[in-house]
Amino acid sequence: MSEPLPSRAEQIERNKDKTNLRPGLAFVEQHLSQYQANVDRFLSGEGFPESRAFAEGRAFDLSNADQNTPPQISIADTQNLIAHIPPALIRLSELKTVDFRYHNMVGVPNFAEDGNLDRETLCRGVVTADEFVRKPQDYHPQRLLIGVTAQDGQTIFPTAIPSTVSTNPQAIRLYQLHVMLHEFFHTIELTRRDDEKSAAIVINRATGRTFADWARDYLRSLEEEKILTSEYSAVYADRLFDGQGNILPDVTPYDVPVREDMAEAWVASHFDIISNPHGYTSFSNYAFGNPHPEHQLRKHGVASKRAALMKELRTMQ
Numbered sequence: 483m484s485e486p487l488p489s490r491a492e493q494i495e496r497n498k499d500k501t502n503l504r505p506g507l508a509f510v511e512q513h514l515s516q517y518q519a520n521v522d523r524f525l526s527g528e529g530f531p532e533s534r535a536f537a538e539g540r541a542f543d544l545s546n547a548d549q550n551t552p553p554q555i556s557i558a559d560t561q562n563l564i565a566h567i568p569p570a571l572i573r574l575s576e577l578k579t580v581d582f583r584y585h586n587m588v589g590v591p592n593f594a595e596d597g598n599l600d601r602e603t604l605c606r607g608v609v610t611a612d613e614f615v616r617k618p619q620d621y622h623p624q625r626l627l628i629g630v631t632a633q634d635g636q637t638i639f640p641t642a643i644p645s646t647v648s649t650n651p652q653a654i655r656l657y658q659l660h661v662m663l664h665e666f667f668h669t670i671e672l673t674r675r676d677d678e679k680s681a682a683i684v685i686n687r688a689t690g691r692t693f694a695d696w697a698r699d700y701l702r703s704l705e706e707e708k709i710l711t712s713e714y715s716a717v718y719a720d721r722l723f724d725g726q727g728n729i730l731p732d733v734t735p736y737d738v739p740v741r742e743d744m745a746e747a748w749v750a751s752h753f754d755i756i757s758n759p760h761g762y763t764s765f766s767n768y769a770f771g772n773p774h775p776e777h778q779l780r781k782h783g784v785a786s787k788r789a790a791l792m793k794e795l796r797t798m799q
């Protein structure tokens with residue numbers, strides 16, 4: 483027996499609800515001790531001296547920030563996170579500034595008629611977290627966008643998780659670390675969303691393999707595995723797959739939906755856990771529907787192609 487098809491109104495609401503941040507935070511709350519332990523493991527020790535020097539050399543701009551509320555992600559946490567990213571990747575980052583002007587504000591999604599995110603604008607604007615919570619008639623209390631990176635990859639703007647999404651400070655901190663790591667990935671790839679620039683980045687000197695080769699393989703991995711990495715990247719499923727789970731013909735490795743899933747897999751690869759609707763609690767051990775995990779992937783110690791690709795990026799010299 484199959485479920486009856488949803489009405490158009492129901493489908494619009496379902497589409498809009500893809501931006502609902504509550505399931506993402508609920509996942510962290512549900513797996514809080516494991517999540518915390520994984521993040522602690524990633525952040526243990528001093529990290530890489532070169533990466534730490536980079537982190538400490540960035541500008542952390544609080545000059546336009548709401549001074550009455552502390553940011554949900556601290557400067558120390560941000561620096562420590564960056565200090566643990568391998569230097570070969572740090573050298574590719576355009577990041578210059580973490581600007582806290584929106585740290586107490588919420589990004590309001592801009593929906594198209596069908597309830598999916600409007601492809602051009604995505605965001606309707608930002609409002610203070612207070613106003614967002616106080617006016618449920620204007621803002622759905624749990625549908626929002628979080629974290630912004632400027633188009634030139636040079637500035638990350640942290641934003642807030644409102645109390646309508648979570649009141650657990652530990653879960654909020656862990657999710658904000660996720661968002662910061664996600665945004666950091668954008669500071670590496672945002673300015674390289676074309677063949678020429680991506681082909682100029684050699685990720686394996688011995689073989690001459692480039693970031694463009696890697697990105698093409700990432701798109702192929704989604705074609706094979708068909709399941710998106712996280713609660714968040716599933717927002718873009720309709721722009722990646724047709725009804726049968728095939729990648730739409732015009733999708734390239736440089737399109738936003740692919741880059742968003744990459745950014746989520748990048749986070750998942752560092753923490754080995756990420757909020758997801760499938761219930762997996764180890765990114766490296768989950769196959770994402772890969773039909774031959776044993777045969778092809780054993781040598782990488784992971785169960786999916788995307789995890790092998792992320793490991794390749796993490797271990798590049």
Ligand SMILES: [Zn+2]
Binds near residue numbers: 664668742745
């Ligand atoms: Zn993103």
